[in-house]
Structure formats: structure tokens, C-alpha cells
Amino acid sequence: xxxxxxxxxxxxxxxxxxxxxxxxxxxxxxxxxxxxxxxxxxxxxxxxxxxxxxxxxxxxxxxxxxxxxx
Numbered sequence: 001x002x003x004x005x006x007x008x009x010x011x012x013x014x015x016x017x018x019x020x021x022x023x024x025x026x027x028x029x030x031x032x033x034x035x036x037x038x039x040x041x042x043x044x045x046x047x048x049x050x051x052x053x054x055x056x057x058x059x060x061x062x063x064x065x066x067x068x069x070x
Contacts, residue, residue, distance in 0.1 A: 003041055003070050008033045011069035
């Protein structure tokens with residue numbers, strides 16, 4: 001099953017960034033998504049604030065949201 005970029009955007013639009021108070025799509029933090037030949041998905045999110053300490057948590061929350069909604 002191929003996962004579409006639109007499905008990923010839909011899942012991420014339900015997540016609210018705790019710092020900005022906006023979701024990752026309307027806040028323009030979602031940059032792109034890529035799927036490889038094995039069906040693995042890479043999602044690129046760019047946070048507009050110093051977030052090195054939050055990167056892993058954002059990744060975990062994003063993966064969980066996509067698994068639930070896609």
C-alpha cells in the first residue's frame with residue numbers, strides 16, 4: 001500500500017505544536033514526504049524555533065499520528 005502525501009498531511013494537520021499552538025500543516029512546518037520502493041515513508045518537518053531538544057518527541061508524535069490516521 002502506497003501512502004500519499006495528502007494522507008500524511010491530513011494526519012499531521014491534527015497535531016498541534018505545543019510551542020506555536022498551530023498544527024504542523026497550516027503552520028507551514030510540514031515540508032515534504034517521500035516513500036521508497038519498500039513503502040517506507042520519510043516526513044520532513046521544519047520547526048521555526050530552536051527545537052533540537054524536541055526533535056525526537058515531535059518525530060514520535062508524528063509517527064504515532066500517521067499510524068493511527070493513515
